[in-house]
Amino acid sequence: RKEVEQDPGPFNVPEGATVAFNCTYSNSASQSFFWYRQDCRKEPKLLMSVYSSGNEDGRFTAQLNRASQYISLLIRDSKLSDSATYLCVVSAPSGTYKYIFGTGTRLKVLA
Amino acid sequence: EAGVTQFPSHSVIEKGQTVTLRCDPISGHDNLYWYRRVMGKEIKFLLHFVKESKQDESGMPNNRFLAERTGGTYSTLKVQPAELEDSGVYFCASSQFVSEGQYFGPGTRLTVL
Numbered sequence: 001r002k003e004v005e006q007d008p009g010p011f012n013v014p015e016g017a018t019v020a021f022n023c024t025y026s027n028s029a030s031q032s033f034f035w036y037r038q039d040c041r042k043e044p045k046l047l048m049s050v051y052s053s054g055n056e057d058g059r060f061t062a063q064l065n066r067a068s069q070y071i072s073l074l075i076r077d078s079k080l081s082d083s084a085t086y087l088c089v090v091s092a093p094s095g096t097y098k099y100i101f102g103t104g105t106r107l108k109v110l111a
Numbered sequence: 112e113a114g115v116t117q118f119p120s121h122s123v124i125e126k127g128q129t130v131t132l133r134c135d136p137i138s139g140h141d142n143l144y145w146y147r148r149v150m151g152k153e154i155k156f157l158l159h160f161v162k163e164s165k166q167d168e169s170g171m172p173n174n175r176f177l178a179e180r181t182g183g184t185y186s187t188l189k190v191q192p193a194e195l196e197d198s199g200v201y202f203c204a205s206s207q208f209v210s211e212g213q214y215f216g217p218g219t220r221l222t223v224l
Contacts, residue, residue: 004153034212043202043215044154087154097209098144098156098167 001026006088006102014110017078021105023071023088030100032091033064035073037084038104044087047073078109113137115216117203123222129191132219134203136185142206143186144213145178146170149199157201160186161209193223 006023013019025033033050048055050062050071061074071088088102116135124130136143145157157176158168162183171178175194180186190197200220204213 002153032210043217046212046214049212092156097142098159098170099146099154099204099213100156101146101154103153 002102003027003100004088004090004102006105008103008105010106010108012108012110013078015078015080017109018074018076019078019107020075021073021086021088021107023073023102025069025071025088025090025100027090027093028066028069029093030090031093031097033071034089034091034099035060035062035071036087036089038087039084044089047086075107078107080109080111083107083109115203115205115214117201117216117219119219120217121220121222123224124193125224126195127192129189130193130221132188132190132201132203132221134186134188134216136203136205137207137214140205140207140214141183142209142213143180144204144206145186145188146202146204146215147199148202148218149196154202157188190221193221195223197221198223 035047036044037047038044050064054063059076063072085104087104090100092098118133143160148154156170159166160180177189200218202218203216206213
């Protein structure tokens with residue numbers, strides 16, 4: 001079983017749609033959680049950190065459920081420019097801060 | 112503020128040759144990380160520097176890989192001798208604090224023929 005699991009997609013959605021991505025992680029001692037966005041042949045870019053209380057940044061909402069070891073990302077009112085791969089990232093348990101990446105979920109927003 | 116930079120952007124070498132990748136972190140970031148993405152796989156951690164010290168090198172695949180960060184500024188990752196399976200994209204990232212998000216450089220695409 002992978003340490004961080006994501007549905008690879010692709011998710012093809014029309015402009016204006018709401019789309020949700022999910023991610024599960026295996027190590028309950030994981031410390032920090034993030035969503036990154038990666039465009040084709042580019043580096044991962046930090047989208048947002050994820051907290052148990054949930055956090056929102058404009059059209060993006062992230063949520064962490066520690067009990068279920070589950071992270072989500074909701075994108076409202078999708079734009080063409082949201083088309084990318086979304087990477088779920090979990091930092092390793094205490095003592096090290098290396099990132100553990102999911103394989104990413106591809107999103108394509110259609111006109 | 113300048114982001115993380117990496118050099119070269121691409122490198123094509125033959126099996127058995129040596130390649131050195133360079134990473135310049137964001138100014139003031141003590142934490143520097145190396146990651147690698149092999150074709151079709153997820154990005155995987157290689158190692159973590161805090162200033163010039165190796166904090167965690169548990170992801171280094173074998174002793175053909177050598178990372179240094181002299182003076183706690185830029186870092187180099189040397190592969191010697193390169194093997195076919197070393198091909199991939201090597202990313203460097205930096206952060207000011209370990210608990211915050213890491214900022215990635217554009218990567219070096221390494222092809223070993």
